[in-house]
Amino acid sequence: MDVSRFIQLKDFESKILNNTREVFIYLPPSYNLNDQERYPVLYMHDGQHVFFADQKGESWDVHTAVDQLVAEGKMREIIVVAISHIEDARIAEYMHANPQGHNIFGTTNQGELYEEFLVREVKPYIDTTYRTLPGREHTALMGSSAGGLVSYNIGFRKSDIFGMIGALCPFFVSVDPNTMEDRWLSHVYTEKKDLKIWMDVGDAEGFTVMEKHVRQVADVLINTGYQPGEDMMYYYAVDSGHSQKDWAARVHAPLLYFFGEIGKPIRVELHGPETVGLQGAKRNLNAIVHFDSGFMMTDLQGTYEVADPELLDVTVDGRLLAKKIGQTKVTYHYAHLTASLELSVIPHLSPTATVNVFVKVPTTTPQTDSLYAGIALPMIHNRLFGGTFEVPRDMSFEFRISRGLGKHETDRYGHEVPYRKFTVTDGLILNYVVENWVDCVPAREVQ
Template structure:
């Protein structure tokens, strides 16, 4: 058997969109040897990040994950088509008509045209040029952030073409951090289609993508008839931010779900709040079930046992209903798997907490009114940014400090620094110092985008 290979299609022209973009095609190892064999196809947005790192960030390394899963006998061979975005048209192309008429990004939404581009131009071209299995049951569409949103929209609008939809950290809502105003960027579909849906979100995405909005869409999917663990998989990823490295770390799960065997559950971790208020924000448990294949998901159709049921009830979807103050424990039960968590029920927990954040920057930093450090920080004084902020309690942020697109921090030698992360708790005070800026070494793009 040969080895898998990547083909680059340069400057593919779209009549519908009247622009050009590169596309990258991964062909499986057996493609040249088995000349009559046809293969399922995964179409992916933001194609320049699917197989390669570039000036805007890391790579998903999908080819490496597919190679590994195929070699381990866990999934079938597939073709992967990675469709690059057009730099200045990305948000416009990934946004369908706004349900509330908001023009959040001051663009003419072109999601419907991008959808036509995929269905009328890209897919027919791939079916003509390569030995694809063209039916919807063999055809998946996947992306992250705005690419996750457009996958969701196209899936429900074109379910005769795409039978499997992967929406990683889908960008359903734009949140204004100061007022917490939530502006929905998409309609929420309430008619069940014949789709297998993978949808996930990280717990350290801050205001970029918030779990409550993704979970609302998941709850609607369940209400209209999708069955968790069957045609719907949800995953609330712990310690996960909003970048290619996070999506690369879990892309094996939707690949196994769409094209392989998820295997058997072997382990569970029960995540959730330590304290829940009888009055205060609604909270839920997050039982993450891991499988022998490497697949993982959040079980939103679970069984729980509460040590003192007078204090607390837990619904099958993990939603907590506190009743009386006191200490108790909750146990997740699934066949032989069990995981427990101690919890305190108190009369009141506030929705928000205050956090103080301060960032010092080098004296050669170009003057700018604000920095981004998970939260937008105004300038306090020359070389110092920050202040006190009221933020949703226990919200987590993962980020690199930046002055804007393509202007994030590095170390003194120009090497990437680790992502910073914090979780909001009462009285949190953070002091950061930037060593250097990437754009002052060489002009690059940002790695943290919708």
């Protein structure tokens, strides 16, 4: 049986950035069978996690997703080029010029140079070394978090080269969790380009990436002329955090959108709050359409029916407009499919809720001033971190407790622990215990 294969370039040199990095190349099963065949190319950032896991992160397992979709006849074969980041330079290289002049991360933004590195060094090498279809209509760029942001920027700046852009959980805004100040990290483009855009965000990313910012950019795309369900796909992922496992769980969707067929709708879901206030927090519905290919999307041009329209209006993009106190049912329609939920309208719904989070750590914990447990937790004393926080209502967090990148919690023997998760409600009290850390000697080895 023919199988896909990998090529590893250990020291790919960039004269533009004055550094070297690893590049991993996935070639499809038929690549060596027909020397006349040429292939579309997907370029991906954070390349060390595209196909493999390491001690600092899990894997997207993109090769597994591609192989399966191709074997099922749902997408065409492609070449995937995974460009590793350089740890100390990642944020700098993935950030273009800051529109507000903020130097939030204490770096000199090099996004424009990284863009030139892709355009003038990486892509020419790939196109001359491998049998690619080099045209923009066959070339995609995709990444997550800061990698999603740089994909968005390069896509709009170089739409003559990259015709398909995948921005998973794009890091558009850095939010100060203490002041809730929004510090935009990117220009928001208002000129329509010839692009196919996949943009998504998870509902349990906490302050890392917030849905309201990604949705704001999606709304600008629509106002610019992009058509949801056609040249733009948006997905608000339920029970999804900010990690490789979450992106791996849905990478098949942009792959189908860019290189295959999304199929026919077979099921719809309607997610949303149980209550909405006449005043206070604004709330939205999330209408998700599932297709027989496995593809899914959030419908931003939906059809809604309110049982008692005197109480509530719903816009086509799912925004709830409360008009009168009471209870009613909202039904979403897509083709022949429907989904419903019950909603109560109350006088006022506060935009925030109080949460108490405390984490106890083992005696082997290295000195640190704070932990991350969805929220940054200051030290109370040498083995206890936490405090009381005002957090946006209904915000969800999925995380492992950590002392920083690559320094997350494990069980007492050094094994991985499941991700923790909570959703903000009034008066929530959370008490966690860390048994060990991934970068510390497991308890069974301590003498």
